[in-house]
Amino acid sequence: MIDWGAPIWIYLWLAGMAGGAYFAAFVIDRFVNDKPLLRLATYLGVPLAIIGVLLLVVDLGNQQLFWHLFSRFKVQSPMSMGTWILLLWIIMAIVMIFSWWLENRVSRQVAESLSRLRGFISWINVVLAAALIAYTGVLLAVSNEALWSNTPLLPALFAASAVSTGVALLILAATGFKSLGVSSNTVELLSKADIRAIVVEIAILVGYIIWLATSSDGSEALRILVAGPMAAAFWVGVVLLALLIPSGLHFTARGKALESKGLWLTTLTSSISVIVGGLILRAVITIGGQL
């Protein structure tokens, strides 16, 4: 019985990308000071997160009662925690966007105060972003579907996927919209970071598969994923698109001049591949766990 269908795995992908993009942008900004990148992450993240929330409401059996989710803060329930994490992240990100908009329209003193406030909020938001990308996996892991709950590695896998897809999205947006002002050095940094995130993701996926294979009720669930109904989508969508193609493209791109057209095309293809692969990962795990 598939209770959680397309609205859910699309939402998990969107929320992961929003959180992953913000998290990566925040960390890069800490290291090399790239405010345009942080701005880009919030501009992308807020609409993605809002669309995700709408999908969740649409999926409910009693949509008009969605506000019941805000009637309590229940630590035991990852869905309750996720509701609040998502709400707070979206609100804080909107405040950040508003402060950037307001900066050019007020005095220098006020602008400085706004900047300080925004800095403070951005720290709260990175903690929320980390919680958000962990939560997408915890939501499934705290259940009784063997594919999801037999190992604590699903939250790790989804967190890795969230960062790799989030970074890929930033790369796409930054190279597609040069007017946003993200430097090509930063884009190069993002590409390098993405491939390292993918390497970590591969390691976690291998660990996840081994853990399932060696647990008693996990092996049947694993079979559904790698040899059963989800196999084609898993091997093509996840292993090839999300992991191997981007890795391969990265290694062939080494040595190419930074501004060459070939590198640009490679980066574009790689990023799209990661993003689509990330969606398929969420789909096969969500559907596969319910079969």
Add this chain to the structure above:
Amino acid sequence: MAKAMLIDTKLCLACNACTAECKRNNNVPVGEDIAWTKIDDIEVGTFPNVRAYFIKTACKHCTEASCMDVCPVGAISKPDGVHVVVNQEWCIGCGYCAQACPFGIPHFGEPKGSMQKCEFCYGTRTDDESTACAAACPFGAIVFGERDELLAVGHERVTQLKQEGQANATLYGENELGGLNVLYVLADSPQVYELPGEPKKATANQGYKWLAGALTAGLIAVFPFWWIFKRKQQLREEQKTES
């Protein structure tokens, strides 16, 4: 003390009187899609060595109720401290309980609405009365009564079955998940009846799962960038010493 249920699968002949009575008593729509209780028909072996097992499948009213733990709106509760009940006016139909239940019990109907499941006829009977299914069973396979008494009866039955040659006969539900309030006399191991041998609470090890996610987020976002940054610093220093 709120009552429990004992189901003797060896007395069940799959007549489905319990299924029909449950639907009538609880106004569950006609048709097979939603049945608060149903009889699962499990065939084991290959012809000519085939056996059929029947098991009445419904909410087990677990002491450690995963559905109640994960419900984000608090629609699931134990008003008498034992029986697990859903507030259908408060339920938002998110489906989390269905993913959390170790037995896959919660149903949502078509179109998807609130969660529905057996509530031991909560609200439709007095404390002294039996549930609709127990009252309907012509073979005495379903008994609703004091848990301690049912445990004693159940153990006696299992001993009897073992003496009759059912070596794997067992009483399921005594200690699982803190104790289930639906006890089963099984003629074979739980796995044969498609019951989990060691059912787990959905929220078990939740802390580790959050930690795994958060640590990975930290590891992935910080380690690649820290490494790249250090490399760049290294390269810059090498360039400086060269020049």
